[in-house]
Structure formats: C-alpha cells, structure tokens
Amino acid sequence: MELSGYLADVAADVDLAIHRHFGNPYGELAKASAHLLTAGGKRLRPAMLFLAADSVKRGSAFDLMPAALAVELIHSFTLIHDDIMDQDAERRGVPTVHTLWDEPTAILAGDVLYAQAFEFLCRTPAPDNARVRAVSLLARTCAEICDGQHLDMSFEAKEEVSEVEYLEMVRKKTGSLYAASASMGAILAGGKPMQADALYQFGLTTGIAFQIQDDLIDLTVPSSVSGKDRGSDLREGKKTLIAIRAHEKGIDLPRGNLSEEEVDRVVKDLEKAGIIADVRETAERILGTGKACLGVIPESPEKELLISLGDHFLARGS
Amino acid sequence: MELSGYLADVAADVDLAIHRHFGNPYGELAKASAHLLTAGGKRLRPAMLFLAADSVKRGSAFDLMPAALAVELIHSFTLIHDDIMDQDAERRGVPTVHTLWDEPTAILAGDVLYAQAFEFLCRTPAPDNARVRAVSLLARTCAEICDGQHLDMSFEAKEEVSEVEYLEMVRKKTGSLYAASASMGAILAGGKPMQADALYQFGLTTGIAFQIQDDLIDLTVPSSVSGKDRGSDLREGKKTLIAIRAHEKGIDLPRGNLSEEEVDRVVKDLEKAGIIADVRETAERILGTGKACLGVIPESPEKELLISLGDHFLARGS
Numbered sequence: 001m002e003l004s005g006y007l008a009d010v011a012a013d014v015d016l017a018i019h020r021h022f023g024n025p026y027g028e029l030a031k032a033s034a035h036l037l038t039a040g041g042k043r044l045r046p047a048m049l050f051l052a053a054d055s056v057k058r059g060s061a062f063d064l065m066p067a068a069l070a071v072e073l074i075h076s077f078t079l080i081h082d083d084i085m086d087q088d089a090e091r092r093g094v095p096t097v098h099t100l101w102d103e104p105t106a107i108l109a110g111d112v113l114y115a116q117a118f119e120f121l122c123r124t125p126a127p128d129n130a131r132v133r134a135v136s137l138l139a140r141t142c143a144e145i146c147d148g149q150h151l152d153m154s155f156e157a158k159e160e161v162s163e164v165e166y167l168e169m170v171r172k173k174t175g176s177l178y179a180a181s182a183s184m185g186a187i188l189a190g191g192k193p194m195q196a197d198a199l200y201q202f203g204l205t206t207g208i209a210f211q212i213q214d215d216l217i218d219l220t221v222p223s224s225v226s227g228k229d230r231g232s233d234l235r236e237g238k239k240t241l242i243a244i245r246a247h248e249k250g251i252d253l254p255r256g257n258l259s260e261e262e263v264d265r266v267v268k269d270l271e272k273a274g275i276i277a278d279v280r281e282t283a284e285r286i287l288g289t290g291k292a293c294l295g296v297i298p299e300s301p302e303k304e305l306l307i308s309l310g311d312h313f314l315a316r317g318s
Numbered sequence: 319m320e321l322s323g324y325l326a327d328v329a330a331d332v333d334l335a336i337h338r339h340f341g342n343p344y345g346e347l348a349k350a351s352a353h354l355l356t357a358g359g360k361r362l363r364p365a366m367l368f369l370a371a372d373s374v375k376r377g378s379a380f381d382l383m384p385a386a387l388a389v390e391l392i393h394s395f396t397l398i399h400d401d402i403m404d405q406d407a408e409r410r411g412v413p414t415v416h417t418l419w420d421e422p423t424a425i426l427a428g429d430v431l432y433a434q435a436f437e438f439l440c441r442t443p444a445p446d447n448a449r450v451r452a453v454s455l456l457a458r459t460c461a462e463i464c465d466g467q468h469l470d471m472s473f474e475a476k477e478e479v480s481e482v483e484y485l486e487m488v489r490k491k492t493g494s495l496y497a498a499s500a501s502m503g504a505i506l507a508g509g510k511p512m513q514a515d516a517l518y519q520f521g522l523t524t525g526i527a528f529q530i531q532d533d534l535i536d537l538t539v540p541s542s543v544s545g546k547d548r549g550s551d552l553r554e555g556k557k558t559l560i561a562i563r564a565h566e567k568g569i570d571l572p573r574g575n576l577s578e579e580e581v582d583r584v585v586k587d588l589e590k591a592g593i594i595a596d597v598r599e600t601a602e603r604i605l606g607t608g609k610a611c612l613g614v615i616p617e618s619p620e621k622e623l624l625i626s627l628g629d630h631f632l633a634r635g636s
C-alpha cells in the first residue's frame with residue numbers, strides 16, 4: 001500500500017470517530033472543545049500510533065482507535081492553549097478558540113480535552129499493564145510538551161539560543177508526542193519493551209525532523225503552495241535552526257515584514273552559505289538515527305510504511 | 319484518634335511528600351508549578367482518600383501517598399487556572415501564579431501539574447486493574463471540574479439561577495474531586511465496587527456540603543476568624559444557595575462594597591426569613607444522604623473518622 005492512500009484512510013477513520021464523539025456537542029464548553037478538533041488536521045500522530053502497533057503485531061491497530069484519539073486530543077489541547085499564549089487569531093483556516101469564545105473558555109476547553117484524552121486511553125481494549133504504561137507515558141509526554149512550549153516562549157526574550165537548546169525545545173515540543181504515539185502503539189499492541197523503546201526513538205526523530213522541515217518550508221515554499229504565511233519566522237525573529245546556523249556564520253537575518261523578493265534574497269544568501277543544505281542534512285541525519293533503531297522491528301509492509309512516514313515528513317514542501 | 323490530630327498528621331505527611339518532590343524546583347516553569355502547591359493547604363482531599371482506603375482495608379493507606387498527591391496536584395492545577403479566569407491576585411496568602419509570573423506561564427504551570435497528577439497515580443503501588451480504574455475516574459472527574467467551573471462563570475451573566483443549576487455546579491466543581499478522592503482510595507485499596515461507589519457518593523455529598531458551608535461562612539463569620547474577606551459573595555453578586563433562596567422569598571440582596579454593619583443587617587434579614595437555618599439544613603440533609611450510603615462499609619475507627627470529616631466540613635466557622 002502506498003503511504004498517501006494509507007494516510008488518507010487513517011484520516012478518514014479518525015475524522016469519523018471524532019465526528020461520532022465530538023460532532024454533536026452539547027453546551028458552549030463542549031462546542032469550544034470540539035471546534036479545532038473537528039476543523040480537520042492530517043491526523044499524523046494517530047497514523048504513527050497505528051503503524052507502530054501493526055509493525056509489532058499485524059492487525060492490532062484495528063482496536064486502538066481510542067488511543068489514537070487520545071494522542072489527537074492531546075495535540076488539540078496543546079494547540080488551544082498555545083494559541084492563547086501566542087495570541088494567535090487563526091489556525092487551520094478557522095478562528096482560534098479564544099477568539100471565537102474567550103480566554104477562560106479556551107483554557108477550560110483545552111483542559112477538558114486533556115481529561116478526555118486519558119479517558120479514551122483507559123477505554124482502549126488492551127491488557128491493564130499495557131494501559132498503565134501507556135497512561136504513564138502519555139502523562140510524562142504532556143509534561144514535556146509544556147516544558148517545550150515554555151522553552152520556545154523563553155527563546156523570544158533571549159539574545160542567543162544555541163543549537164543544543166533549540167534541539168531540546170523541538171524534541172520536547174514536537175518530538176515527544178510523535179515518540180509517545182509510536183511507543184504507545186507498540187505497548188498497547190503487546191510489543192516487547194525493546195520494540196516500544198525503538199519506536200519511541202524513531203517517533204522522536206520523525207518529530208524533530210518534521211519541525212526542522214517546517215522551518216525550511218517557512219522560508220523556501222511559496223505561501224500559495226504551503227498554505228502558510230511565507231517568511232513568518234523571519235518576521236517574528238524566530239530562533240529556528242536556520243537562524244542559529246546563520247548567526248554562527250555571521251549572517252544576520254532581517255526581521256519585520258518582508259516582501260516575497262526580500263525573502264527570496266535571504267534564501268539565496270542562505271543557500272550560498274550552504275546553510276539550507278546543511279540544515280536539511282541535519283534533519284536527514286537525525287531521522288537516520290531513528291530509522292537505525294528500527295532493526296528490532298521485523299520486516300513488514302507496515303514497517304515500510306512507517307519508514308515512508310518519516311521520509312514523508314522530510315519530503316513535504318520539496 | 320481524634321479528627322483534628324489525624325488531619326494534622328496527614329497534612330504533615332503530604333507536606334513532606336510535596337516538599338520532597340516539589341521543594342527544589344529547577345527552572346521557572348517548575349517554580350511556577352510548585353508555588354501554590356508548596357504554599358500550604360489543608361490537604362483535605364488526601365485525608366479523604368486515605369480514610370476511604372483504610373475504611374475498606376485497614377493499613378492500605380500507607381502505600382497510597384502517590385495517589386493522594388495526584389488529587390492534591392489536580393486541586394492545585396484547577397486553582398491556578400481558576401485564578402487566571404477569575405483574575406484573582408491572591409490565594410492562600412500569597413500572590414497567584416499569573417500575578418508572580420504571567421498568564422502563559424500560569425497556563426503551562428497548571429498543565430504540568432495536570433500531567434504529573436496522572437504520572438503519580440500510575441506510580442501508586444496497586445494492582446493494574448485498580449490503577450486503570452483510578453486513572454479513568456480521575457480523568458472523568460477533571461472533565462467534570464471544568465464543566466463546573468464553566469457553569470460557575472456562566473452564572474455571572476445569568477439573571478436567574480435555579481437551585482438545581484446551583485447544585486449541579488457545586489457537585490461538579492467541588493463535589494466531584496472529593497468523590498473521586500474517596501472512591502480512588504477504595505479502588506486502590508482493593509475495596510469492592512459497591513464500596514467504592516458508596517464512598518464516591520459520600521465524598522460527593524461532603525464536597526457539596528463543604529461549598530454550601532463556605533457560602534454561609536462568607537456571610538456569617540467575621541473576616542478576623544475565617545481569614546477570608548467577609549461578604550465577598552455579596553460584593554460580587556454571587557449566585558449562592560443563600561442568594562437563590564433569598565431571591566425566591568423576594569429578598570433582594572444588596573451588591574457592592576458593604577460595611578460590616580451592612581453585612582450584619584443582611585444576615586439579620588436572612589435569619590428572620592429563616593433562610594440561614596434552611597440553607598444549613600439543606601447542607602446537613604445532603605451530607606446525611608452521603609452518610610447513609612456508608613452502610614456497606616464495616617464499622618471501624620477509620621469509618622468513624624470519615625464521618626467526622628464530613629461533619630467537620632459543616633462545623634467549620636460555627
């Protein structure tokens with residue numbers, strides 16, 4: 001099976017489940033909780049969880065929809081709270097929760113999804129010891145995501161951010177939930193601890209690679225293609241890996257509102273200095289260490305799809 | 319053993335455990351998370367959990383400190399988020415988290431405690447099936463608390479609130495966490511489902527009685543005794559059970575800043591109309607239904623303490 005078809009199937013299944021549970025919300029708080037969740041999304045974390053489960057035991061993914069919803073709910077909760085903190089007005093083409101309702105309701109809407117994620121996880125048909133391990137892992141992951149978001153915010157006030165600090169932030173903010181998704185899939189499907197650990201590492205590196213690629217897309221892909229606002233990281237003076245590497249080489253990136261031509265010039269300078277290629281290589285190298293961990297997973301079409309999913313994260317926008 | 323001595327012992331034990339885990343926070347986010355938690359508190363929910371555990375199986379409470387911390391962390395997380403929503407500047411005699419840091423950090427500080435509560439719960443030494451049930455119950459409870467807080471906020475905008483609506487709000491916002499504490503104690507100690515359900519009902523009614531008594535204390539106990547700002551519910555026009563009953567009898571309570579004498583006059587009017595006594599009786603009646611559920615719990619000193627704890631909630635301030 002091809003990855004694109006697989007991802008489309010997963011997204012359709014997850015959307016259906018989300019619609020069943022959140023499609024008919026009763027009351028304002030339930031509506032606010034459902035708002036972003038039902039507004040779409042690529043459902044990549046559920047796909048990671050399903051593929052990890054099937055790669056340790058074929059056919060096991062079928063039962064794990066509640067766990068897949070759990071990671072998607074956690075993702076949605078973090079987006080709602082992040083949007084408040086970052087004062088963002090739009091997400092996935094719809095107004096953010098605190099914009100449509102208000103901040104108190106948005107805080108609560110996130111808190112409700114947070115709780116429901118653990119409820120869904122407990123409802124997953126799996127042995128009790130696996131469920132306890134999965135809950136424990138998801139909880140630790142949530143604390144890490146908060147830490148990552150806090151680091152990200154703290155970078156704004158910092159003059160200089162090192163590559164190590166950047167990678168720690170990305171690992172926690174983006175990597176950890178992909179890692180947990182893969183590992184939970186393995187745990188709940190009855191995989192060996194060694195397999196769950198390997199899939200954790202793989203998920204972690206895909207998440208980090210995903211974020212680095214996101215930073216590259218922000219610079220190199222026209223808004224019309226990416227659907228995002230090109231150059232927004234430059235405008236906000238974000239400390240991305242690209243900005244950190246550029247700073248090291250004495251290239252100071254311009255800030256503020258830049259025209260398409262100005263962004264093109266920045267990209268040209270970065271390409272000439274070898275930074276774009278370097279950063280891309282770093283993402284590939286990181287993902288490579290994750291793939292190398294998959295030796296403990298037997299060969300199967302699902303494992304191939306899992307590797308394709310990692311590659312897909314890096315191929316986006318190119 | 320007397321209740322006051324028991325509660326003091328529990329508070330000392332819980333404070334020690336909190337100090338061990340949160341007394342030496344590393345980084346701003348950890349400091350913000352620990353701030354309110356380490357600022358004291360009566361630790362009544364842990365006491366409820368321990369007594370419920372010991373009442374179904376004597377000696378079982380000893381192992382349940384991680385679960386007791388879990389309910390205390392959830393309590394602390396809700397306070398941090400509530401303080402943001404209500405824009406309160408002080409709590410437990412110290413500035414609130416969003417006042418000392420900022421709102422984004424306070425949102426994250428609450429989110430971190432939320433996660434750590436589930437981590438602690440998973441670490442409780444108890445059979446896996448009991449831990450899954452406890453996690454599931456705590457998660458459902460968190461969703462209810464959010465619902466209760468949302469109802470409470472929605473009352474501000476409402477002209478009229480019914481007694482049924484008020485009781486639903488209090489049940490969710492305050493009752494549910496006491497209920498979960500008692501029930502989790504029973505579940506983790508290996509109590510029968512029937513016992514866990516009975517303790518849930520008992521905890522629920524103590525929490526509701528606690529809140530009604532809080533409303534009475536706000537009116538009838540001098541600030542110098544309660545340590546709270548007397549008449550604050552009148553000033554904010556809170557829809558308490560007292561206000562609802564007064565409204566029904568055609569007594570419209572004054573709003574705004576009232577002197578001690580003016581509050582005294584309100585109380586005298588409410589007493590004359592029988593409302594104070596009525597409301598107190600309602601709290602006693604509700605608690606009575608909870609006590610009646612305890613028939614399935616064998617007689618023991620711990621059961622006696624549990625009942626005393628309920629009575630204590632109602633005796634406060636009188």
